[in-house]
Amino acid sequence: MPTPATLLGVLALLWPVSGLAATGPRDSSRVTILSDAFGDRAGLERDWGFSALIEYGGRRILFDAGNDGDRFRRNVRALGVDLRRLDFAVISHRHGDHTGGLAHLLAVNPTVTIYAPKERFGIFGGDVPTTIIRPDTSLPRRMRYFGGQTPATLSSSTVWPGAHFVRLDSLTEIAPGVAIVSTVSSSPGTLELRELSLVLRTPKGLVVFVGCSHPGIETILQATRPYGDHVHEIFGGLHLVATPEASIERIARSLRDEWRVDLIAPGHCTGEPAFDALARTFGARYVYAGLGSVAHLP
Numbered sequence: 001m002p003t004p005a006t007l008l009g010v011l012a013l014l015w016p017v018s019g020l021a022a023t024g025p026r027d028s029s030r031v032t033i034l035s036d037a038f039g040d041r042a043g044l045e046r047d048w049g050f051s052a053l054i055e056y057g058g059r060r061i062l063f064d065a066g067n068d069g070d071r072f073r074r075n076v077r078a079l080g081v082d083l084r085r086l087d088f089a090v091i092s093h094r095h096g097d098h099t100g101g102l103a104h105l106l107a108v109n110p111t112v113t114i115y116a117p118k119e120r121f122g123i124f125g126g127d128v129p130t131t132i133i134r135p136d137t138s139l140p141r142r143m144r145y146f147g148g149q150t151p152a153t154l155s156s157s158t159v160w161p162g163a164h165f166v167r168l169d170s171l172t173e174i175a176p177g178v179a180i181v182s183t184v185s186s187s188p189g190t191l192e193l194r195e196l197s198l199v200l201r202t203p204k205g206l207v208v209f210v211g212c213s214h215p216g217i218e219t220i221l222q223a224t225r226p227y228g229d230h231v232h233e234i235f236g237g238l239h240l241v242a243t244p245e246a247s248i249e250r251i252a253r254s255l256r257d258e259w260r261v262d263l264i265a266p267g268h269c270t271g272e273p274a275f276d277a278l279a280r281t282f283g284a285r286y287v288y289a290g291l292g293s294v295a296h297l298p
Helices: 004-013 069-078 102-108 217-227 245-258 272-285
Strands: 030-035 051-056 059-063 088-090 113-117 124-128 154-158 164-168 172-175 178-184 194-202 205-210 231-237 263-267 294-296
Touching (some): 030 069, 051 205, 113 124, 217 231
Parallel strands (some): 059 088, 205 231
Antiparallel strands (some): 194 205
């Protein structure tokens, strides 16, 4: 049975703080949920998507951009978030329920650096190796790619022209104590999908932000090991929405007992049965993170 002091400490992690998400001092350490499908904070619109504003170490980071661009814009405005004051943004993966607000972000902050997965001919654009072209000099020029004069690089377009995308496919520290982890899904339906997760190195251990965990939350945690050997907290979607309950129970126990995660703050595609299992498994160490919630970071 947790002590009253423990319960009060956990409640303090996520006590709603009205209007502070964008206007507080830059040394504040917290995360504000800008988009999700559950929550009861007045004036916000629920949607099947995910977005969070992370304020840590004097930096302001947008993690994912929700689903419907108009709802994302209205929620951002209702929470008093100023997207012009971001240090950078991270888009976990290419699915529309995490990219829908990018057009609004770029309208108000067109030069912001956006970290995105590096994928060949992906929606975030980028250079593609010309080695994909296998020349056959026996063909006439009219049948040769580029008339037989292959360019030095092949550039794929993006649906957000002019955006400053930095594409990553490996663990990369982008600022002191802030890293991005890249993993690849091996699950049917999302095979080979690349997903980025954001990792903060805090005095209590790593705080990991996940978009959908398509590669599997345990795969993502394993990928964080080079950056730190203890995960203090997980925020975001664990993609257990259609997972059988026996597997959900196993993963919940594994996160608690094998990975020794201190706090769990699931959202988005985690699924209601998994919310229930994780709440039972973690008890007072389960952190509610619905739309509009403000959670303090160590």
